[in-house]
Amino acid sequence: MTWNWEQPGWPEFAYKSNSLADLEQQFLVRSGEFIGAIKHIGPEDQNSLRIELISDEALKTSEIEGEVLNRESVQSSLRQQFGLGGDQRKIPPAERGIAEMMVNLYETFAAPLTHETMFGWHKMLMSGERRIEVVGGYRTHADPMQVVSSSLHDPEVHFEAPPSSKMKAEMDAFITWFNETSPNRNRALPALTRAGVAHLYFVSIHPFEDGNGRIARALAEKSLAQNLGHPSLIALSYTIERARKAYYSALERNNKDIEITDWLVYFADTINQAQGNTIKRVDFYIAKAKLYEQLRGKLNERQEKVIARMFREGIDGFKGGLSAENYIGITKTSRATATRDLQDLLTVGALTKTGELRHTRYHLNLARTKD
Structure with a gap:
């Protein structure tokens, strides 16, 4: 089996940009709808909505990887880190770590990507983790980094990433690409195109022993936020988790070649669905506030x-x-x-x-x- 990183031309991905034009336009229109909707919510309610949306993303990006976290602990940690108070409960390492990563992503979205950015995220995600050798650094083990099905009797290799010896060079190139394709740079890419390439490019390198999927989705959200000029709050992981099999199938279909139009169309459509889900949830939150106001003192x-x-x-x-x-x-x-x-x-x-x-x-x- 030959993987995408073994193809001539790697990591210069090829795709048909005209296949994404309508999806890119739809994304821009819905971005305006989101800004319009959020204006109807007061500052205090905006803080509450932000906690709800970010906590859902934290929970869902973990669920995609099979890790179920406690919602109350994640939300408490988020409130504390945003300076919004919160209870004094003891927060487990996993919940505290994913909350710290999501807050860092939210607050520093505009900053250029660096190795230290991702090392910091990895330390947060792996807080309390004892199974892996390297926390806060790229993998160094000699064994192949493979994505394998869970069957013990007949395991199937779905992907094999570049060897650990190439991590520094591969990630240097990835970081350069990410920063050079940001808005107002010479290689700037449209929002959905850049986010989709960033996700697939990163998971194809698979630079960490664990946490690659969660960091890939965080990078996609950082990319979208940079293109929008503000934190996206897009329900990306929420949407992916609801159709997780389709997500993994799309990744597997597109890890053997550098022509990735199929992946980009899938991912762009997923982002637009996520954006629609976010707008629905903002509308739901507005309706919630109005209904409570109408029922005040009646229950x-x-x-x-x-x-x-x-x-x-x-x-x-x-x-x-x-x-x-x-x-x-x-x-x-x-x-x-x-x-x-x-x-x-x-x-x-x-x-x-x-x-x-x-x-x-x-x-x-x-x-x-x-x-």
Whole structure:
């Protein structure tokens, strides 16, 4: 098997730019929509939204790699690092590390990329990690760096990266390329094209023993932020995680050649989906704030707890809607009280109802916030 880094011309990737033109334009239009939407949120709510969006990206970029983190710990760490207070809980190393990396990415997006940038991110991600030899540096082991399927009896090599002896030279070239293709430089590239090449280029080198996928996605977000001129807050990992198999399939299809139009179209479309998801979540957050304002003083403690729980489910909500059993489970109340509470929530306009009898389901009444 011959890999892309073994091809003549590496690392000068080839692609059809006209295949990306419409996607690039769509990205610019939606960037304007995001800026317009965020203006409707006050400073305090913007801080809360920023924590929610960044924490979701931190959680999802970890989930893509099979690591499930605690949301409350990640959010607490983010609030502390942004100077927004937060509880005094003891935060595990993994949650603290990914939060530190995301804050650093957010605050230093405009800075040129350096080896030290990525070494710092790697130290944050590997906080408390004892399995690997080199933390905060490129791999040095003599064994091939391979991406292998998990089957013990018949493992399949999906990719083999350049040997460790080439890491310094490969990463010198990558950093030079990244900085020279940034806005206002001679080799400047359009936003989606640059982010897509950056991601594939980096994971093809696979310079670290672990954490390459998370850092590749961080680099894509840094690239997008630089092209936009502000932190992107784009739900990239959130969107990738929802179709993880397609993500890995696209990577595998494009790791054997330096013609990567297929990858760039896939990644550009994913970014645009992510941008759409972000705008939906901003709209959801605005609707949440409006609904709470309209319900101020109208709910009892049980009802407030359930409404807050429903909002934590996000834009997808409870699968199939909230049932009376869900309400009883959340509030630990009787069925008779749950029935009265739910009827009151319908009366004040907090919820809408679908179905009848045991098939009755309740949904947040976000439509009333558009009035």
